[in-house]
Amino acid sequence: MPKVVDRAQQRRDIGAALLRLLAREGLEEVSVRTVAAEAGRSAGAVQKYFSSKDELLRFALDLTGERATERLLRVDPAGPTKDVLRRYVEATLPLDEDRRAEAVVWAAFAVRGALRADFGAVLAEVDREVRGHLAELLGAALAAGRIRQDLDPFAVADALIAVSDGLSVRLLYNPDDQAVLLTALDTALTALLGAGTDEL
């Protein structure tokens, strides 16, 4: 009897429009009406799928987490440990328009997470997964004797995440320093893994 559509897909479409808008104009420009316009719908249509603005933002945050995870899963895990890790980090750095958009969204939600525990919990969970993944990778390299033997995989993983996030934020407002900051990434990777291992 009813007119039926794919609700999940509609939500994803609207969420995608929100992320586009957020990356382009910033969080303060996000409203039910502007998101609806970006999605090519009326404000009422958006309301059918998200009963409040908060729910809309929460969904957009989850969507960003999914996208980040997907991007990390696409990274080629073959080759020297340092190169693999560099690829992981570069997968999240704002080095082109797509990654920049994601980084803007991530940073905007990070700030929101500083004051709203429910948003912070989502980000913390994403970190926890990435940290586990990196530590696993480092543990394997450790067991194979391909990196320095005195490393703590989790501590190195946390340090890498920090470097990645720090470079990401700085690239956002200072894209001119891209070359310099990629050098810094290389320095950090070399230092953290121990210079000249992996070739042994």
Place this chain on the structure above:
Amino acid sequence: MPKVVDRAQQRRDIGAALLRLLAREGLEEVSVRTVAAEAGRSAGAVQKYFSSKDELLRFALDLTGERATERLLRVDPAGPTKDVLRRYVEATLPLDEDRRAEAVVWAAFAVRGALRADFGAVLAEVDREVRGHLAELLGAALAAGRIRQDLDPFAVADALIAVSDGLSVRLLYNPDDQAVLLTALDTALTALLGAGTDEL
């Protein structure tokens, strides 16, 4: 003839109220009226000192930069290089309410700087100064043979800033991981400077 007040001081007072509010409630709660209320004044009074909201935010950003610089200048520069650097980094990490407030403000403006070049320029300038300061410190330690001799002071400085910023952001939305993240800071410092130098 006129009724006269210390305009610069009034601006600083209002700016301080803005930073308090921003740290406590987030950027989206900052308006001319809420800032005025936080400062114990009327909205009209705020308008006398800041002709637009944008000017108000710009001033608050400058004020945050000054505060960060002051905090860094108060760091004790004596002792082993690694300890000094740890103190510098910890001076900016959100490890108590004051530093947390500053970190929230900084992060909020960083996101704004991603989309508004004029805000980004202020942040880039602060980074430039900190980077120069750190590189100078590292250069001196290098000349004195107290750290690994193959280090590039500027690359290490950039890596340190990245680690610091990354840890800062993550601590904002995930304060429970404080102990783990301070371990990661130690790991990063040790790795970047070369384990076991400085004691030589």
Place this chain on the structure above:
DNA sequence: CCGTTTAGAATACGAGTGTATCCCAAAAGC
């Protein structure tokens, strides 16, 4: 002490906000 200048409060205005409600058209089951 008076006239002038400014601080600062109050008010007004148009625009945009989130949300609630109403209405119509489209789709599916009988």
Place this chain on the structure above:
DNA sequence: GCTTTTGGGATACACTCGTATTCTAAACGG
């Protein structure tokens, strides 16, 4: 093909926003 359910557009409402304007009271120079 009619009825019923729903998608989705339109509208309404109360509120906040940034900014412009207007007003009063206080402080200084003559």
